Amino acid sequence: MFKLTSLNLNGIRSASNKGLQAWVSKTAPDCICVQEIKAQADDVAGRFDALDGLRGYFHFAKKKGYSGVGIYSRREPSEVITGLGVPEFDAEGRYVELRFDSAVSKRSIISCYFPSGSSGEERQQVKFRFLAAIYPHLQRLKTEREFVLCGDVNIAHQEIDLKNWKSNQKNSGFLPEERAWMSQLLGDGGLVDVYRRLHPHATDEAYTWWSNRGQAYAKNVGWRLDYHLATPGLAGGAQSAAIYKAEKFSDHAPLTIAYDWAH
Template sequence: MLPFPLRVTSLNLNGVRSAAGKGVDEWLREHARPDVLCVQELKALDADMTPALRTLGGLPGAAFQYAQKAGYSGVGLYWKHEPDEVRIGFGHDEFDAEGRYVEAIYKQPGGGRLSIVSAYFPSGSSSEERQDAKFRFLADFYEHLCALKSAGDVLLCGDINIAHKEIDLKNWKGNLKNSGFLPEERAWMTRLLEEAGYVDVFRQLDPAPDRYTWWSNRGQARAKNVGWRIDYHLATPAIAAQAKPRSAWIYTEQRFSDHAPLTIDYA
């Protein structure tokens, strides 16, 4: 059983070794202090993972899915409380080979269960082929999320690589034809929230503009806060209802990668 209250942090590391060199472990231990940490873009293989990298934030347990391609993708999930079951991959050979999914399952009182997922959605910005792959992923992953929800409660954290609405990126007019803000991608998010019944927990807690989690390395995008909100906590309604008011925290004071950590407390 997973005890509450629960603090959950999600961060695209853009390389776990790089982020560690920039002080992410110290920040997690001293300031964030999460009970669960979901990370994306490890850009590492099992042989690269030192004991320190396997215990980020002082969390004693972890599971990883590595990409078959060295220096690419990969996800991890760290925990304070041992899950009842861990699943590596979501059963799709093409995308499991890219290292995009780790799930920790906790049995809850009364026979229920809670799945906490760290996921890294594909980007389609590099080519038409990758955008086509992203659409294949979205189609298959939607069905997976529906099945997951039918089995119990879900909290999915990760880099979704989609800005849902105009409020979720600074220069929305200039990105209407770009991957990450395409009509088809935004419609997928709308369908997930309105038909599948998931909740965008951050936006539930914070309706304000200019809340971003990723900035291009070009120009002065981060300094000028010309960013995108593409990192999410997506939860089933019962879990979303436990999110504490004013607890959503995008940490920008230090730079560990081109993304910022997103932390939310659940009562």
């Protein structure tokens, strides 16, 4: 089994102070995709460049204390790709891809942090531009290799993916345009929502993010914003999924999926 975790850290220093390392040591994933590091290269060097024997590979934002993604891997990649090649988004540190190529297969693991549009219309338009840019990128990539994109997508796809769907239909994260984009990606776009393949009807237990307001976490008023989006070849090897909520490292919960990629 290959255990792959995705977690929005909401700050790597903050998550570390809340017990992240001990949890990684206990659960022993093979690879961890992290988002919203909120740190620069100098902050990570010597402190967070490895995690329980997993080496980290990062794409930092230019702005201090903002965004940033990383992948901690037990295995050394054959190539590391940072950024989408779109300056607007690459300056925000939103995409890192590890490639594991051999004579018999080409596979990638991607950590990606989609923009949030919740702060206002300007950022919502940034989010729409990001969706427009990453869709063709993923379409090209799947013609070349198998991959799993792990990340905070900032979209709840279906009504069962958030507690209060009726009152959120005009809010970023559950807008019709965002949901339609996801439907297209999982339809004609050919990718698989791996958690939903394993748990097609899960509701309350599927949430991965909770607002810091109004006791949302205590009341489990959550959203499912974190995904493993995979090509069918790799998605077919998914065996089990777990969302860890016993401890709280962030406003997001880690989503771990175990894959059998020897099939």
